[in-house]
Amino acid sequence: MQIIDGKKISQEIKDELKAKVEMMKANGDKIPCLAVIQVGNDPASSVYVGNKKKACEYIGIGSKSYELPEETSQDELLSLIDALNNDDEITGILVQLPVPKHIDEDTIIRRISPNKDVDGFHPMSVGALLIGEDGFLSCTPAGVIQLLKRSGVEIAGKECVVIGRSNIVGKPMSVLLLRENGTVTICHSRTKNLKEVCKRADILVVAIGKPKMITSEYVKEGACVIDVGIHRMENGKLCGDVDFEDVAEHCSFITPVPGGVGPMTIAMLMNNCLKNI
Ligand code: NDP
Numbered sequence: 001m002q003i004i005d006g007k008k009i010s011q012e013i014k015d016e017l018k019a020k021v022e023m024m025k026a027n028g029d030k031i032p033c034l035a036v037i038q039v040g041n042d043p044a045s046s047v048y049v050g051n052k053k054k055a056c057e058y059i060g061i062g063s064k065s066y067e068l069p070e071e072t073s074q075d076e077l078l079s080l081i082d083a084l085n086n087d088d089e090i091t092g093i094l095v096q097l098p099v100p101k102h103i104d105e106d107t108i109i110r111r112i113s114p115n116k117d118v119d120g121f122h123p124m125s126v127g128a129l130l131i132g133e134d135g136f137l138s139c140t141p142a143g144v145i146q147l148l149k150r151s152g153v154e155i156a157g158k159e160c161v162v163i164g165r166s167n168i169v170g171k172p173m174s175v176l177l178l179r180e181n182g183t184v185t186i187c188h189s190r191t192k193n194l195k196e197v198c199k200r201a202d203i204l205v206v207a208i209g210k211p212k213m214i215t216s217e218y219v220k221e222g223a224c225v226i227d228v229g230i231h232r233m234e235n236g237k238l239c240g241d242v243d244f245e246d247v248a249e250h251c252s253f254i255t256p257v258p259g260g261v262g263p264m265t266i267a268m269l270m271n272n273c274l275k276n277i
Contacts, residue, residue: 001248001249001251001252001253001254002151002252002253002254003248003253003254003255003256004147004151004226004253004254004255004256004260005259006143006147006255006256006259006260006261006262006263006264007259007263009146009147009150009151009263009264009267010143010263010264010266010267011263011267012150013146013264013267013268013270013271014055014058014059014267014270017059017267017270017271017274018058018059018060020274021059021060021061021274022060024277025060029277030091030277031060031061031062032061032062032091032092032273032274032277033061033062033063033064033089033090033091033092034052034056034061034062034063034064034090034091034092034093034094034118034273035063035064035065035066035084035087035090035092035093035094036049036052036053036063036064036065036066036094036096037065037066037068037077037080037081037093037094037095037096038065038066038067038068038096039068039069039070039072039077039095039096039099039100039103040068040069040070040099040100041067041070042098045096045098048096049065049096051266052094052266052269053065055266055267055269055270056270056273059270059274061270061273061274062089064090066080068080070100072100072103073102073103074102074103074104074107074108077095077099077103077108078107078108078111081093081095081108081111081112082111084116085111085112085113085116090116091116091273091276091277092116092117092118092272092273093112093113093116093117093118094118094119094269095108095109095112095119109121109122110122110123114135114136115276117136118136118269118272118273118275119136119138119139119269119272120135120136120137120138120139120142120172120272121138121167121168122136125137125138126138126167126171126172129172129175129176129179130175132179136272136275137172137176137268137272138168138169138172139264139265139266139268139269139272140168140169140173140228140261140264140265140268141169141172141173141176142172142176142268142271143261143264143265143267143268144173144176144205144226144228144261144264145176145177145180146264146267146268147226147255147260147261147264148203148224148226151253153203153224153253155177155180155181155182155203156180156181156182157181157182157183158182158183158202158203159182159183159185159200159201159202159203160174160177160182160183160184160185160201160202160203160204160205161184161185161186161187161197161198161200161201161203161204161205162174162177162184162185162186162187162205162207163187163188163194163198163204163205163206163207163208163214163241164187164188164206164207164208164209164228165186165188166207169207169228170186170188170207171186173205173207173228174186177203177205182203185197185200185201194218195217195218198214198218198219198220199218199219199220200220201219201220201223202220202223202224203223203224203226204218204219204220204223204224204225204226205226205228206225206226206227206228206229206240206241206242207228207229207241208229208241209229209241210229210241211229211231211233211239211240211241212239212240212241212242212243212244213241213242213243214227214241214242214243214247215243215246215247216243216246216247216249216250218247219247219250219251220250221250222250222251222252223250223251223252224251224252224253224254225242225247225251225253225254225255226254226255226260226261227240227241227242227244227254227255227256227257227260227261228240228241228261229241229242229257230257230258230262238257238258239257240255240256240257240260242254242257244256244257
């Protein structure tokens with residue numbers, strides 16, 4: 001059994017991107033600049049935003065942060081997005097989700113110019129993914145593909161089961177595995193015989209949002225298990241959607257939580273920031 005080291009792989013990717021930016025600087029090319037917008041001061045969001053700014057600094061691209069008060073109106077947020085859409089210095093725009101309840105997430109996502117949609121959530125980006133065109137890929141699922149490829153896990157022809165069909169993880173994950181020629185099954189809360197379906201998987205990707213729900217009863221001997229879930233337990237430690245202790249010995253490959261999929265999301269965001277430049 002091999003534990004897939006997401007920290008190491010994400011560092012490799014960030015170092016590759018850093019080298020790319022150094023080349024761009026040496027050639028006098030335009031250097032990307034990411035605008036990060038946070039509305040309100042949810043502590044988890046503040047940590048994510050801080051990490052994104054640090055990653056920009058590490059790879060050598062610009063970042064501008066916009067910390068708006070909780071009571072910011074939707075119109076004010078839309079006006080800021082419009083201004084950033086029209087600002088040539090800004091090459092990527094990210095609105096940290098979730099936004100406060102009085103702001104409609106979909107309206108915000110659709111307002112970001114598809115050319116600057118580094119989160120890959122705009123319907124244009126999602127559509128491009130579905131029809132196999134080049135575009136911004138949703139960062140977490142794109143990170144999973146990198147984990148698999150860089151660990152030498154073959155996807156083509158394999159039975160891939162994804163648990164979860166959210167717009168940010170499950171759906172794009174399934175399409176990316178299909179793009180890599182996997183045979184893909186998508187499971188959700190209405191799936192019958194979940195255990196049996198999961199037991200067919202050579203590659204099982206779990207994005208279910210339920211701490212430690214996936215035990216060895218769901219896993220075929222020798223499968224590769226990717227755990228997208230992240231939860232903080234009562235003792236303060238993090239865990240995933242997979243019961244790691246129970247499942248690990250039955251796998252060929254498995255991602256830990258923390259240190260698996262989590263660090264890949266920011267690495268792939270940085271990758272998106274260097275796209276189309
Ligand atoms: P959602 O809650 O949006 O989606 C969960 C999905 O799981 C839904 O499609 C739901 O089905 C399905 N589901 C829920 N319960 C069951 C069940 N008992 N049996 C089968 N399917 C079930 O979550 P997200 O996709 O946003 O996130 C999933 C997990 O990944 C979370 O733990 C989240 O914290 C984590 N995450 C981690 C990231 C990272 O960077 N590592 C990034 C994003 C998310 P239905 O559609 O029918 O309701």
